[in-house]
Amino acid sequence: MNLESYFSQKSKLINAAIKKSLPKDGSIISKAMRYSMLAGGKRLRPIFVLLAAELCGGKIENVMPAACAVEYLHTYSLVHDDLPAMDNDDLRRGKPTSHKMFGESAAILCGDALLTESFDLITKSKASDKNIKEAVKILSYYGGYQGMIAGQAEDTLEAGKWKNKNKAFLKKKLYFIHMQKTAALIMASFKIGAVLAGADRKKVKALEEYAKNIGLAFQIADDILDVYADKKLLGKKGSDKDNNKLTYLSFYGKEKAEKDASAYVQKAKNAVKMFGKKSEILNLIADYMTARKY
Amino acid sequence: MNLESYFSQKSKLINAAIKKSLPKDGSIISKAMRYSMLAGGKRLRPIFVLLAAELCGGKIENVMPAACAVEYLHTYSLVHDDLPAMDNDDLRRGKPTSHKMFGESAAILCGDALLTESFDLITKSKASDKNIKEAVKILSYYGGYQGMIAGQAEDTLEAGKWKNKNKAFLKKKLYFIHMQKTAALIMASFKIGAVLAGADRKKVKALEEYAKNIGLAFQIADDILDVYADKKLLGKKGSDKDNNKLTYLSFYGKEKAEKDASAYVQKAKNAVKMFGKKSEILNLIADYMTARKY
Numbered sequence: 075m076n077l078e079s080y081f082s083q084k085s086k087l088i089n090a091a092i093k094k095s096l097p098k099d100g101s102i103i104s105k106a107m108r109y110s111m112l113a114g115g116k117r118l119r120p121i122f123v124l125l126a127a128e129l130c131g132g133k134i135e136n137v138m139p140a141a142c143a144v145e146y147l148h149t150y151s152l153v154h155d156d157l158p159a160m161d162n163d164d165l166r167r168g169k170p171t172s173h174k175m176f177g178e179s180a181a182i183l184c185g186d187a188l189l190t191e192s193f194d195l196i197t198k199s200k201a202s203d204k205n206i207k208e209a210v211k212i213l214s215y216y217g218g219y220q221g222m223i224a225g226q227a228e229d230t231l232e233a234g235k236w237k238n239k240n241k242a243f244l245k246k247k248l249y250f251i252h253m254q255k256t257a258a259l260i261m262a263s264f265k266i267g268a269v270l271a272g273a274d275r276k277k278v279k280a281l282e283e284y285a286k287n288i289g290l291a292f293q294i295a296d297d298i299l300d301v302y303a304d305k306k307l308l309g310k311k312g313s314d315k316d317n318n319k320l321t322y323l324s325f326y327g328k329e330k331a332e333k334d335a336s337a338y339v340q341k342a343k344n345a346v347k348m349f350g351k352k353s354e355i356l357n358l359i360a361d362y363m364t365a366r367k368y
Numbered sequence: 369m370n371l372e373s374y375f376s377q378k379s380k381l382i383n384a385a386i387k388k389s390l391p392k393d394g395s396i397i398s399k400a401m402r403y404s405m406l407a408g409g410k411r412l413r414p415i416f417v418l419l420a421a422e423l424c425g426g427k428i429e430n431v432m433p434a435a436c437a438v439e440y441l442h443t444y445s446l447v448h449d450d451l452p453a454m455d456n457d458d459l460r461r462g463k464p465t466s467h468k469m470f471g472e473s474a475a476i477l478c479g480d481a482l483l484t485e486s487f488d489l490i491t492k493s494k495a496s497d498k499n500i501k502e503a504v505k506i507l508s509y510y511g512g513y514q515g516m517i518a519g520q521a522e523d524t525l526e527a528g529k530w531k532n533k534n535k536a537f538l539k540k541k542l543y544f545i546h547m548q549k550t551a552a553l554i555m556a557s558f559k560i561g562a563v564l565a566g567a568d569r570k571k572v573k574a575l576e577e578y579a580k581n582i583g584l585a586f587q588i589a590d591d592i593l594d595v596y597a598d599k600k601l602l603g604k605k606g607s608d609k610d611n612n613k614l615t616y617l618s619f620y621g622k623e624k625a626e627k628d629a630s631a632y633v634q635k636a637k638n639a640v641k642m643f644g645k646k647s648e649i650l651n652l653i654a655d656y657m658t659a660r661k662y
Contacts, residue, residue: 103513103521154480159453159472178453182476183521186448187513189480193487194508203497210504214488219397219481227397227477 077358084124085117091138092120092145095195106176106184107191110153111146114167119144122263125359126281129352132271139198140209140270144263146195147217150188151226151259153181160230189217201270209266216262225254233319241325248320249290256296257289280346284356287342291363294335297321298328299366335364371652378418379411385432386414386439389489400470400478401485404447405440408461413438416557419653420575423646426565433492434503434564438557440489441511444482445520445553447475454524483511495564503560510556519548527613535619542614543584550590551583574640578650581636585657588629591615592622593660629658 092111097104120141127137134141156163156171157178164174173181196209215221228251236244264281273281301323322331342360346353386405391398414435421431428435450457450465451472458468467475490503509515522545530538558575567575595617616625636654640647 097513101513101518101521102525103517107513150480154476157473157476159476177525179451179524180521182448182451182453183517183524186444186479186483187517189483190508190512190517193504194512197501197505197508203501206501207491207497207504210487210501211491214484214491218484218488219391219395219401223397223477223481223484224395227395227474230473230477231396231471 075355075358077355077362080355080358081116081121084121087134087138088117088120088124088141088145092142095139095142102176102180103183103187106172106180107187109175110149110172110184110188113169115145115149117145119148119259119263122260122285123267125355126264126267126273127271128267129281129349129356130268130271130273130277132267132273133200136200137267137270139195140266143192143195143213144259144266146188146192147213148259150185150192151217151222153185153188155226155230157181160226192217196266199270202272205270205272208269212262212265212269216258216265221254221258221262223254225251225256225258229255229319236320244320245325248322248325251320252290252293252322253286256293257286260289260292261285276348280348283345284342284360287338287345288360288363291335291338291342291360294322294331294338295364295366297323298331298335302328332364339364369648369652371649371656374649374652375410375415378415381428381432382411382414382418382435382439386436389433389436396470396474397477397481400466400474401481403469404443404466404478404482407463409439409443411439413442413553413557416554416579417561419649420558420561420567421565422561423575423643423650424562424565424567424571426561426567427494430494431561431564433489434560437486437489437507438553438560440482440486441507442553444479444486445511445516447479447482449520449524451475454520486511490560493564496566499564499566502563506556506559506563510552510559515548515552515556517548519545519550519552523549523613530614538614539619542616542619545614546584546587546616547580550587551580554583554586555579570642574642577639578636578654581632581639582654582657585629585632585636585654588616588625588632589658589660591617592625592629596622626658633658 089112096108096111123137123141123144124134128134152166153172155161156166157173163171165171171181172184176184192213193210196213197206199206199209201209217223228247232247236247239247261282264285265278268278268281300321322334326334339360343353343357346356349356383406390402390405417431417435417438418428422428446460447466449455450460451467457465459465465475466478470478486507487504490507491500493500493503495503511517522541526541530541533541555576558579559572562572562575594615616628620628633654637647637651640650643650
């Protein structure tokens with residue numbers, strides 16, 4: 075199987091579904107929602123929803139609304155993260171950020187709207203009411219104050235306050251930030267796909283463990299790319315250092331960072347051996363987490 | 369029945385449930401969530417959830433999580449609405465606003481967290497999975513880009529751009545803003561309570577119509593209070609005029625505003641005659657919308 079063509083095939087389906095789901099009423103908020111949702115992006119999280127459903131015997135068309143939902147939630151987090159009061163980024167994927175295009179208040183409301191809409195989308199999946207309720211719980215948990223928002227908060231609010239803390243404390247903090255900021259939503263994506271497809275507990279757990287580990291590998295790779303990647307390919311300037319953020323590199327250096335990312339990739343692969351031959355695509359994705367160039 | 373004691377009795381139950389539902393992990397976001405949720409407020413929307421459920425034969429303890437959910441959603445909208453990029457208010461209910469207390473980025477994330485959590489709370493109601501799914505749809509619709517956010521957007525983004533528009537256009541705009549900004553969430557509250565209690569379509573429709581009309585009356589009264597109320601009682605300075613907002617008063621003057629508000633109150637009462645003797649409390653609440661002093 076070729077991962078590139080797999081991603082490209084799935085992201086085409088997802089892009090079509092996202093386009094169809096977006097509002098077309100011409101209001102500023104609708105325009106801002108369309109702009110940020112259609113500004114590119116690899117659609118990894120929605121691909122994970124579809125993949126998890128397929129691995130658990132579900133049909134991708136049944137979970138497509140939920141796949142869109144996680145992308146809406148992910149995109150809202152980027153729109154708010156880019157705000158002047160947060161990371162203050164002007165570019166995202168090589169294009170002006172939402173607040174640069176539509177102003178700060180429209181960007182705040184656009185993020186709010188994307189987040190709210192993500193929960194409506196979840197309910198449009200074709201699954202039992204019980205499983206849809208469970209998917210709503212998963213999205214709100216991993217997207218909420220115990221999940222992604224906790225990571226954003228530590229990452230943004232605590233930036234620059236790390237100077238006088240001891241190393242053990244900071245390492246724990248960094249793990250927490252990576253878990254919540256990045257791994258949480260990847261975990262949510264796999265779990266939502268699996269749960270909507272009616273997977274048993276064992277499969278959900280295996281995919282959750284896999285997702286956690288590729289999420290951690292992904293974030294370490296992201297910290298490396300923030301410093302070493304071709305900024306044109308990356309579509310943004312690396313801003314972690316300017317923002318005094320805690321990064322994997324600043325602690326461990328590039329060599330150890332790469333080694334640790336590989337270890338997480340291996341852990342991820344081990345977690346999903348139960349899927350047998352079907353796990354091939356999961357292995358390719360795990361490898362991709364550390365191999366990507368932007 | 370005495371409305372004041374009815375409100376006080378119900379809001380005590382709601383406050384206890386809200387306190388129990390709030391995070392206690394000591395993080396900045398959790399502190400900000402607690403602060404904004406416990407900063408007072410009449411708890412009207414959660415009271416409406418409980419009331420609708422009771423009117424439709426449900427038990428209030430079964431819908432209490434949903435009642436908390438609408439208050440979370442309402443509170444997030446206030447936190448974001450007060451932000452410097454939005455209405456830039458320093459005081460809310462006589463206390464410093466969230467961004468004044470915790471900083472702008474924490475206030476953004478706090479609002480995001482409250483909004484996300486509201487959907488988790490909905491799922492904790494004791495009702496059929498089907499009705500919970502329906503309640504999630506209602507909350508996301510009325511809270512989303514077609515509901516409350518549309519009202520906020522018009523109200524904030526378009527403020528000051530009304531000068532060269534004709535009166536008929538502006539009157540339509542004002543109705544839209546009042547419907548979306550205020551009536552939408554009151555409609556959601558009544559509908560969620562009714563749906564979770566398993567009400568039939570006719571009852572849901574009647575309560576929706578009632579809610580729409582008290583919502584419109586409420587917002588006209590709000591515009592009047594923004595200018596005429598005792599600012600100490602109101603707990604904030606009237607800021608509509610400073611912000612060049614479209615208000616009922618600026619169009620129609622105080623006398624007609626009061627007359628129209630009363631007409632909406634009457635419409636609301638007419639809509640719920642089917643509840644017979646049980647509608648007494650609904651009538652008292654409708655009257656309260658225009659009688660309140662702050």
